[in-house]
Amino acid sequence: MEVKQVLHMNKGTGETSYAKNSRVQSKIISITKPVTEEALLDLLCKKFPESLGIADLGCSSGPNTLSVISEIIDVIYAKCCDLGISTPELKISLNDLYSNDFNDIFGSLPALYKKLKEEKGVGFGQCFISGVPGSFYGRLFPSKSIHFVHSSSSLHWLSQVPPELDSKASTAINKGRIYISKTSPQSVLDSYLLQFQKDFSLFLKSRSDEIVPGGRMVLSFMGRRSMDPTTVESIHQWELLAQALMNMVSEGLVLEEKVDTFNAPYYGPCAEELELEIQKEGSFIMDRLEAVEVDWDGGADMSNTTETVTVSSGQRVAKAIRAVxxxxxxxxxxxxxxxxxxxxxxxxxxxHLAKTRTKYISLVIYLIRKG
Ligand SMILES: C[S@@+](CC[C@H](N)C(=O)[O-])C[C@H]1O[C@@H](n2cnc3c(N)ncnc32)[C@H](O)[C@@H]1O
Incomplete structure (x- = not known):
């Protein structure tokens, strides 16, 4: 599978779209907000640059994309008001893979610019928002041009399925499974870890070239608390999907071989695995690493009473997974x-939810570029 070309969140604003089914990710953005705010204020108190390069990596489309940008602009604007100085030029780059719905983002920018002008007096001449298609596992920006990087719910996606497990591999070694499972052979666990290590170190290396000394990075992504990659909290979402596929195999609706040769390009690391890669790469100081819990359905939205009554928790969770x-x-x-x-x-x-209340674990890290 060519992840760069295939992977995208469900487009548009329909029933199965990411825009309508991204409550979990929205919750993670709001949980991470205090860290994002702290990182931006730390950055601004060192030296106030005339022009700030800001990037959101894996921005997708829909309300979350705009809420991240608005939040970042709000913090900078409030700080400038406190100091009685004018807002610096903001160069905000929104990155995602090539088939992301960039048109949807661009279509919503006029309303955002209007709001910025009305509420904060920030106009076109001060805030430049652009789309940057490409993989964050590689260079995206010129050297030393970025001051702040944000990325939410994206870095658990690998650049590729580990080569030993790709559908082109001659023998299927993860039969009946689509991710690491309790019954996967050790070689499956090793292949996933190796791919994560390669990808995450390339991510850090690329950002270390792009971020100015003292620049900040706040990243959140799915992970696990245990060092064991087969714990329920990190694999269960994939187990249920594999089970649904295997039910279809048993009814002759899907070929077993198809399931045997599909493996998700995903890895939810633990804190120790992250720390090791950050240390090995060597360009960043880790200010913070936290693990936060989020309900599988992102918590019921009590403001939407119709949905709370008519849509089961299972439906919400499954729709959110489908959109991704x-x-x-x-x-x-x-x-x-x-x-x-x-x-x-x-x-x-x-x-499953009738028996157990299950949570995702999101890891939040705050890194500072050395120098
Ligand atoms: C679950 S969405 C998160 C979107 C948004 N940040 C949010 O919090 O709602 C994950 C996004 O990461 C993007 N992504 C995955 N791998 C990527 C890569 N290598 N480079 C850039 N974007 C990537 C996906 O296309 C997807 O839009």
Whole structure:
């Protein structure tokens, strides 16, 4: 699977879109907000640059993209007001893979610029927002041009399926599974870890070239608290999806070989694995690393009473997962089985949640560029 070309969140604003089903990620953005704010204020109190380079990596599209930018501008604007100085030029780069719905983002910019002008007096001449398509596992920006990097719910995606597990590999070594599981052979765990190490070190190396000395980076992504990658908290979402696929195999609706040769380009690391890569790469000081818990359904939205009553928790969770993984599953299994697959998935998630309240673990790290 060519992740760079295949992976994108469900586009538009329809029922299965990411825009409508990203409450978990929105919750993570708001939990991370105090760290983002602290990092920006630390950055600004060192030396106030005339022009600030800011990047959101893996921005996707929809309300979360705009809420991140607005939050960053709010903090900078409030600090400038406190100091009685004018807002610096802001060069805000929104990055994601090539097939991201950049059109949706661009379409919503006029409303954002209008709001900035009305509420803060920040105009076109001060705030330059642009889209940067490409993989964050590699260079995206000129040397020393970025002061602050933000990335939320994105770095758990690997640049590729570990090569030993890719569908082109001659023997399937993770039969009946689509990610690490309790029954996966050790070689599967090793391949995933190796791919994560390669990717994360390349990410750090690329950012170390782009970020100015003293620049800040706040990253949050799915991970785990335990050093064991087979703990329930880190694998269960994939186990339920694999189960739905295997149910379809047992009814002859999907070829078993198709499931055996699909493995998700995903890895949820633990703190120790992250720290090791940060130390090895050597360009960043880690100011903070926290693990935060988020309900699988992002918590019920009590303001939306109709939804709370009519949509089960399982439906919300399954829709949120569908909005994220459908592009990948569709490219491997074909479009035709998607509705059936996710109907089965809802049932399995509902059954699971009736027994256990399950949480995602998101790791939040705050890094400072040495120099
Ligand atoms: C779950 S979405 C998170 C979007 C947004 N940051 C949020 O918090 O709602 C993950 C995003 O990361 C992007 N992504 C994954 N791998 C990437 C890569 N190598 N380079 C750039 N973006 C990537 C995906 O395309 C997707 O839009």
């Amino acid at each position: 993984v459908e592009s990948m599953l569709e490219s491997h299994f074909g479009r035709d089985i998607m509705d059936d697959l996710f109907r089965r998935h809802v049932e399995l998630v509902d059954k």
